[in-house]
Amino acid sequence: MSSPLDRSDSGNGFYSDQESLRLRRAPSRMSNQNYPQYNWRSNPSDDEVGNAESPRELRTLARPMAQKKALRQVQQMRMPVSTSAKSWTHNKTKSLHKLKSNFREFLYFFSLWRKSLQKIGGNFGGGVESYFLFLRFLVVLNFVSFLLIAGFVIVPSLVFRSAGTSLNSTDDGPCMKYNPNPQGLVVFYEFFLHLLSGQGFMEDSLMFYGYYNNNTAMEEGRLFYNLPLAYLFTAVFYFAFCLCCIIAHMGTAARVVVATGGSTMGNYSLIVFTGWDYGCLGDQATKLKQKNIYYRLQVDLEEERIKKQAASLTPWRRVALYSLRVLMFLISIGLIVAAFYGIFVATEFSQKNNEKTGILGLFIEYLPSMVITAGNFLVPLLCDQIALIEKYSPSVTVVVALLRAVVLRMVSLGVLLFTLWSQITCDGNTEAMDCKMCQYNVDKYPCWETRVGQEMYKLTLFDLLVTIALLVLVEFPRRMVVDNWSSKLSQLVGRQEFVVPSNVLGLVYGQTVVWTGALFCPLLPLINTVKFVFLFYCKKITLFYNCRPALKTFRSTTSTFFFLVVLLFGWILSLVVMIYSLAVIHPSMACGPFRFIPTMWQIVPNSFYSLSKVTQEFLFFIGSQAFSIPLFALSCVVMFYFIALASIYGRSVAMLKAQLKLKGHDKQFLVKQIEKMKSSSL
Amino acid sequence: MGNKQTIFTAQQLDAYQDCTYFTRKEILRLFYRYRDLAPQLVPLDYTKQPDVKLPYELIGSMPELKDNPFRQRIAEVFSEDGQGNMTLDDFLDMFSVLSEMAPRDLKAYYAFKIYDFNNDDFLCKSDLEKTLNKLTRNELTEEEVRMVCEKVIDEADLDNDGRLSLEDFQHMIVRAPDFLSTFHIRI
Numbered sequence: 001m002s003s004p005l006d007r008s009d010s011g012n013g014f015y016s017d018q019e020s021l022r023l024r025r026a027p028s029r030m031s032n033q034n035y036p037q038y039n040w041r042s043n044p045s046d047d048e049v050g051n052a053e054s055p056r057e058l059r060t061l062a063r064p065m066a067q068k069k070a071l072r073q074v075q076q077m078r079m080p081v082s083t084s085a086k087s088w089t090h091n092k093t094k095s096l097h098k099l100k101s102n103f104r105e106f107l108y109f110f111s112l113w114r115k116s117l118q119k120i121g122g123n124f125g126g127g128v129e130s131y132f133l134f135l136r137f138l139v140v141l142n143f144v145s146f147l148l149i150a151g152f153v154i155v156p157s158l159v160f161r162s163a164g165t166s167l168n169s170t171d172d173g174p175c176m177k178y179n180p181n182p183q184g185l186v187v188f189y190e191f192f193l194h195l196l197s198g199q200g201f202m203e204d205s206l207m208f209y210g211y212y213n214n215n216t217a218m219e220e221g222r223l224f225y226n227l228p229l230a231y232l233f234t235a236v237f238y239f240a241f242c243l244c245c246i247i248a249h250m251g252t253a254a255r256v257v258v259a260t261g262g263s264t265m266g267n268y269s270l271i272v273f274t275g276w277d278y279g280c281l282g283d284q285a286t287k288l289k290q291k292n293i294y295y296r297l298q299v300d301l302e303e304e305r306i307k308k309q310a311a312s313l314t315p316w317r318r319v320a321l322y323s324l325r326v327l328m329f330l331i332s333i334g335l336i337v338a339a340f341y342g343i344f345v346a347t348e349f350s351q352k353n354n355e356k357t358g359i360l361g362l363f364i365e366y367l368p369s370m371v372i373t374a375g376n377f378l379v380p381l382l383c384d385q386i387a388l389i390e391k392y393s394p395s396v397t398v399v400v401a402l403l404r405a406v407v408l409r410m411v412s413l414g415v416l417l418f419t420l421w422s423q424i425t426c427d428g429n430t431e432a433m434d435c436k437m438c439q440y441n442v443d444k445y446p447c448w449e450t451r452v453g454q455e456m457y458k459l460t461l462f463d464l465l466v467t468i469a470l471l472v473l474v475e476f477p478r479r480m481v482v483d484n485w486s487s488k489l490s491q492l493v494g495r496q497e498f499v500v501p502s503n504v505l506g507l508v509y510g511q512t513v514v515w516t517g518a519l520f521c522p523l524l525p526l527i528n529t530v531k532f533v534f535l536f537y538c539k540k541i542t543l544f545y546n547c548r549p550a551l552k553t554f555r556s557t558t559s560t561f562f563f564l565v566v567l568l569f570g571w572i573l574s575l576v577v578m579i580y581s582l583a584v585i586h587p588s589m590a591c592g593p594f595r596f597i598p599t600m601w602q603i604v605p606n607s608f609y610s611l612s613k614v615t616q617e618f619l620f621f622i623g624s625q626a627f628s629i630p631l632f633a634l635s636c637v638v639m640f641y642f643i644a645l646a647s648i649y650g651r652s653v654a655m656l657k658a659q660l661k662l663k664g665h666d667k668q669f670l671v672k673q674i675e676k677m678k679s680s681s682l
Numbered sequence: 683m684g685n686k687q688t689i690f691t692a693q694q695l696d697a698y699q700d701c702t703y704f705t706r707k708e709i710l711r712l713f714y715r716y717r718d719l720a721p722q723l724v725p726l727d728y729t730k731q732p733d734v735k736l737p738y739e740l741i742g743s744m745p746e747l748k749d750n751p752f753r754q755r756i757a758e759v760f761s762e763d764g765q766g767n768m769t770l771d772d773f774l775d776m777f778s779v780l781s782e783m784a785p786r787d788l789k790a791y792y793a794f795k796i797y798d799f800n801n802d803d804f805l806c807k808s809d810l811e812k813t814l815n816k817l818t819r820n821e822l823t824e825e826e827v828r829m830v831c832e833k834v835i836d837e838a839d840l841d842n843d844g845r846l847s848l849e850d851f852q853h854m855i856v857r858a859p860d861f862l863s864t865f866h867i868r869i
Contacts, residue, residue, distance in 0.1 A: 062791040065771035068701040268833040274858040286749040294818040664840045
């Protein structure tokens with residue numbers, strides 16, 4: 001059969017004269033060597049071939065638009081031949097695709113800060129953009145988790161507090177003395193001090209753990225809301241929810257890393273062919289990008305020269321270099337340990353002297369936060385100087401610096417928590433004099449959960465204040481000095497660079513603090529959302545006004561994955577804290593929803609026995625061995641199946657790559673044979 | 683979604699939706715961008731498929747393209763006549779391939795065409811040199827250019843013929859995690 005689109009010759013793609021001249025193609029677009037050829041002559045009754053080129057696949061064809069439209073027409077002409085069942089499924093898939101694209105348009109409209117991120121990516125590159133994408137992810141995470149907490153804990157607590165009777169501690173036992181409200185007149189400036197330190201009017205508010213009661217509201221026996229149980233389950237679910245979000249986000253980032261195999265070969269060709277960012281906007285950004293590529297190529301050529309040099313070092317000098325590196329490693333460890341000791345001393349001092357009032361009292365309150373921030377600022381600077389002496393190659397230097405900074409940040413927070421814990425529980429020794437009566441140090445901490453919540457609140461607030469102070473007092477003046485005062489010093493210092501890794505670590509640190517404190521201060525995720533939104537705009541302003549684009553860029557796809565891995569470390573740290581608080585430490589007897597039970601987790605068995613008999617039996621069955629062992633075995637089988645599948649795919653990919661190489665060799669061999677035969681036949 | 687627009691027929695819009703990675707709204711938005719380049723040349727009614735071609739100078743002056751060192755090659759690859767003068771179809775095709783939704787293979791095919799300055803379907807040494815000079819604004823010395831070109835061919839040439847074919851290029855692109863995000867114009 002001859003359709004009007006019959007090919008006239010073997011396959012250089014030109015249409016017959018019946019088609020309009022518009023469809024004629026210049027050689028630049030249609031080359032016979034590399035084009036996959038399309039078979040126009042396939043039978044209309046051959047439904048598989050016709051349906052294989054479904055509408056979604058049209059757009060993946062590397063053909064001019066007019067040819068795609070012609071193909072589409074041909075497909076639509078073939079439609080009536082297919083059976084009714086096939087056409088029904090075809091229609092359903094088409095409407096599903098339409099629904100999906102409409103949904104995508106809808107979400108696109110809601111996507112937060114889309115235009116700002118576009119502008120940042122165009123002017124500063126993918127690395128800086130990945131920082132802001134990470135920040136946006138954290139904002140959304142915090143906001144959604146706040147909604148969760150509000151729905152299950154805060155709103156019911158408010159409702160039942162106003163409806164039910166408030167539980168006044170009429171019991172006058174030795175462990176029950178707790179009065180968060182200050183006595184007498186409150187001086188005006190103390191209002192601000194209380195706002196900053198979380199004491200006074202803030203202590204007896206929704207912010208902290210101590211406000212929540214353990215009354216389970218009952219209205220004529222019908223409405224029943226077990227607030228302590230809700231509090232516990234919300235905290236646990238909040239952690240699980242955050243973990244799921246992080247892993248889902250990691251999955252999308254990891255897909256790219258796995259697909260490319262992560263090999264370092266092909267550096268030069270990758271820079272040349274994929275180095276240029278087509279989304280780069282503006283003359284200045286373009287010039288900088290070109291300088292960037294020039295710099296990268298030079299660095300690579302330089303690294304090659306250094307490698308050649310290092311390979312030719314005499315053994316004597318090599319020993320000297322290695323011993324120098326070991327020495328520097330020990331010095332950096334020593335610096336980190338010194339920072340930890342400083343934090344430990346500061347926390348102890350602050351806890352011992354917290355009866356002071358006024359400005360001095362505020363200063364002492366904030367002492368641990370200040371020491372942590374000073375440590376996090378100074379130690380990386382010193383480590384950078386150490387890295388100059390160590391003389392690793394540039395890529396190794398970056399990784400080492402990041403590892404040191406991560407260790408410093410996470411474990412400094414851990415030291416603070418450890419110090420608090422040792423104060424609260426008298427170093428875990430419940431037989432010590434202070435802790436004998438109430439299982440915790442009741443003199444200093446009548447309501448210890450609120451105190452921990454206050455510490456986390458102070459850390460969050462201080463972090464924000466320091467960022468704003470740095471912005472106003474350091475970054476803007478630096479830019480003004482560099483721009484308006486041309487001297488050797490200002491040339492040397494130069495405009496600031498936006499350093500992505502240390503900023504990301506700041507975000508991870510802030511998020512870890514929030515996770516640790518969420519059990520004791522339910523409003524903390526909301527405060528953190530507001531803080532991160534504020535931080536977004538501050539960082540954006542400083543980026544555009546004060547910073548110059550970095551000459552050394554950060555890989556954008558692998559870096560997102562790395563940020564999430566570091567975030568996961570923070571999550572694990574806060575998980576340890578939560579498990580310990582739930583399961584081991586005795587809750588305060590004077591405040592909070594877990595007043596009269598030995599550990600927080602105890603509420604679960606207690607409520608369990610108030611469920612109906614059938615539910616109890618069912619839950620016992622699920623927990624018993626008859627159910628869990630088959631389930632475990634089944635999940636092992638599923639896991640091994642996926643592992644086997646993945647290894648088979650990997651092997652087939654390697655085999656296909658080898659085949660590709662062989663095909664090239666074969667082609668060359670055949671070409672040579674043909675030439676030989678031609679020359680011999682002449 | 684109301685059918686209030688009169689620029690395209692419903693079938694035309696459906697065809698564009700199937701042949702590109704854009705939604706209806708985006709196609710209309712791109713049409714207005716195309717028209718803004720030359721309002722007196724581009725009619726508001728495309729239902730009769732008018733034969734309108736914008737010269738390369740107008741395309742190359744778009745803010746998304748005007749600073750790109752490869753803008754001429756991009757326009758040449760996507761245009762019908764190979765000179766850079768684009769119809770609306772070519773315009774939509776170009777931005778569809780350069781959008782974030784287009785798959786890797788499609789982008790790799792067109793990237794290969796863009797870097798192939800002499801249109802012989804191979805990336806030979808002269809193509810590489812021209813690409814490199816455009817990338818670094820002619821700042822590398824001759825010696826460095828030669829070294830880098832040699833290294834590139836060393837790394838990527840699988841069938842050892844001294845130049846890169848489309849298969850070599852695609853094989854190399856598979857190992858580049860950033861390619862999808864860099865070969866992307868935001869419009």
